[in-house]
Amino acid sequence: MVSGPEWARLSDQEVVLIARAGREAAYRELIRRYERPVFALLFRMVRDRELAEDLAQETFIKALNAIESYRPEFKFSSWIFKIANNAAIDHLRRRELDTLSLDGSPHAETPEQMQATALQIGARQESPLDAVEAKELGGAIEQAIAQLRPEYRSCILLRHVEGRAYEEIAEILNLPLGTVKTYIHRARNELRQTLAHLKE
């Protein structure tokens, strides 16, 4: 039987093998190991705590229910980050499609129609959760990250926040190694410029 402190000595692959044998504790150990990094990545991608929790939950449910299809020759971290990143990108794409222009619908022909279809920014009441979010994501660097393209954001977060190697990021995002390097350089450049602009 594996007890609490002994889990730490096991690799992800070993924990997965125990999970496959039907031990619930092994599933919980995998959640414990990746809950924070997966949630942090998703939160910074979608910038909404509640939504990030839903996506993180969806990620773990998808991964753990498909644990039989996980191939141990790959890193478990790559696998779970790939599922999380896909969930975030899918959501951002859907949201992009649903987003209304600040000036109203492009099909509006009269000023009245434009006003009626315009996004009402001030209409939303700020909840206590929004205040927590504002505190968590309110720093200059967080704001600069938010302005990056989603692909750049995934790359830079995985590289410099989660400390993943370039090769692993390429595997997670299903991109060529050169593209990952380019995205990270551009992301750092854009962050530098945005931060300089915010300081002014």
Next chain:
Amino acid sequence: MTQPSGPHLTPDDLDLWLDGNLSEERQQHLDRCQACLELARAEQEIVDQLQGLTLMSASAGFADRVMQSVVVPDPFAIRSLQTVPRRLLATRKSMAVAASIGLLLLGSMAVSIIWTLGHQTTLLALGSWLLSQGGQLAWLGLRGVASNFMEQPWFENARTVLAHPGRLALASASASVAYLGGVLALRRLLALPTQEVAHANA
């Protein structure tokens, strides 16, 4: 600052510098080139800020909420049998193989039934021959075992002992007691412990 040697640092050089793996030659350029030094310092500042970002965690009870929707496999289920239908229907090739095996089995069963219906007399004759041969073999085997017993040196003594009804009853009772004792001992050995053994789960 003296004149820098070689071209300016590339993005790859900057990565190597951030990881502390920049070659000596490129490091010499960096030490002498004001533009590259400023760029490298700015990159380092960005990386430091990224690495210093707040640690974020999901709300309490996250693992429980996930586990409510996760199906933990039953360790006692026969996995290979459970996955047979899924594996059979996985690819076109596996489906074709499964269909061929199925057709072969059904075909051979059909041929067997047709042959049986057309050769009932032959089958009956074969059955009675097998029955008589089998009976003869069984009788021969029994006679062989009995004569083997009778030729044993202890057979006469055992026969004398068991010829007396009182001794026969005593021998039967002793054998029954020994059997019962054996059964009880085995049952005790196989019973689950009623109390948890100290430190067993430590």
